[in-house]
Amino acid sequence: MKDITIGIDIGGTNTVFGFIDSNGKSWGEGTIPTQTRERFEDYLKDLFKAIDQTIRNSKEDLRVIGVGIGAPNGNYRTGTIDNAANLRWKGNLDLAKLIGEELKVPVKVTNDANAAALGERIFGGAKDMSDFMVITLGTGLGSGIVVNGDLLYGHDGFAGEVGHIIVRPGGRECGCGRRGCLETYVSATGVKRTAYKMLAKHLGESSLRDVPFNGLTAKMVADAANKGDLLAIEIFAYTGRMLGEALANVASVTSPKAIFFFGGLAKAGDLLFDPVREAMEKNILFLYKDKISLQASELGDDAAVLGASALIWNDKA
């Protein structure tokens, strides 16, 4: 009999699940489409069926001891998904309750950045750390903050929205309805916006001048920078500076031992992290100087499922 937790990552397109043991080893996994069903309950039925089949197909005798879920707007305090913009089902979805009733085990829900942070703590580079932060750099900027060894949820379950710190009052329009949020500068989308700003501001030649706005990706900017395109390098320097300044401020609140980076944009590596480090150290309060390590996440592509399963393993640690 092998004790496993089910880690579930609910994305806008697919829902991926995996059976994860206490060492982070996977004993089976599966994927179903997230949004083909009109009713949320029917989607869950599909999910239960896929999980059940995967358990039956396993050669090992698996015992499920809990379910951890990373979901957009997943609320740890209530176990619900609250008004997720990129899911078809509106209102507050009783996710933890419905899954718990079916599978008869503890169910925990949080958002993907929080799950990534717990995954880093249980299975990744933060194993010995009780105070650190994970920044996910994708279309937006997400954050999961661990303090005193546990996730910082806040009174309502929605703490850790570092991407929505206003870093430039009156600055770039943000999807949240305000202006100047960090993620409008530091994210794949932010890099794209900065690219166009720089193309307008400077005269220098750049391969990016041949790409229409809707065709441009952060990866194209990174590739150009790695080939020595000066404008592309300046775009990443600017992005890194904005992030470094913001992290210096966040450090004054939470004083983390390390900050881990995860997600598509994080693959730019030192192109991004060198200016982040420089700006953070330049702007940080003397108390925190040279204390915070910036590093890439040690979790691989299955980080979302590992992180979700860590919601349960963290309680057993």
Next chain:
Amino acid sequence: MKDITIGIDIGGTNTVFGFIDSNGKSWGEGTIPTQTRERFEDYLKDLFKAIDQTIRNSKEDLRVIGVGIGAPNGNYRTGTIDNAANLRWKGNLDLAKLIGEELKVPVKVTNDANAAALGERIFGGAKDMSDFMVITLGTGLGSGIVVNGDLLYGHDGFAGEVGHIIVRPGGRECGCGRRGCLETYVSATGVKRTAYKMLAKHLGESSLRDVPFNGLTAKMVADAANKGDLLAIEIFAYTGRMLGEALANVASVTSPKAIFFFGGLAKAGDLLFDPVREAMEKNILFLYKDKISLQASELGDDAAVLGASALIWNDKA
């Protein structure tokens, strides 16, 4: 036999202690000067003597179960005072160790803002709250942040320096060596600096034009505002706006249920809090809108000693 904890507040001028029971009732108190002794050990001997005499003088049979201390640069993780600018003894002072050896009970140390936050949780307005923040508004701006029911110390014991968030890059010079920190705008000193900025900027008459810079106090500005002095009112509006914008950002990190204000400048009341509330709600992410209550601390003038003693009572709660 009455179980009490000793709460000690180490200030630049005086050290105040009190014997506090689990209900926050004081069973004796005393004061000694902080900095008359050249050697830190001699200061502690004076303190032990004063404590011992106060215990002997008590009619009640008191049993000391622990000592909590609020001190400048008090480090919870190490129990030391680290390089406090306003104390004569330099380096790291082994406060918890030395007191523990003498009194043979657990000793905990933190800074005064953290102590105030725990005091609010154990004896004040935050009794049922596990996620809130206390802002102390004096010469500077201090903060104590409680999350998941415990103080946010950070990996090094120095988390919660909200006064040193940079809110205006390149802005006012701060005692920390950087520029644009929140406390250069929001503190008694910040109010004074804003007063002079406004006197320079505007032409309107104001009673403040008759006061030299070194003679001006935040209280004089508050008094003028309460008498209808338009310039003084604008000074508080500006100060409140700066604080409200900063708190909207901090909310994105910690999502507190309430923010309590404490200290001399907090006595300005709605003159300050109305613009804080307005600016915070105007700038906050929709997730947190209309959720955070701003209120005055419910602790009185003995807050520092109560808060220090709460370091011990919090562990028993």
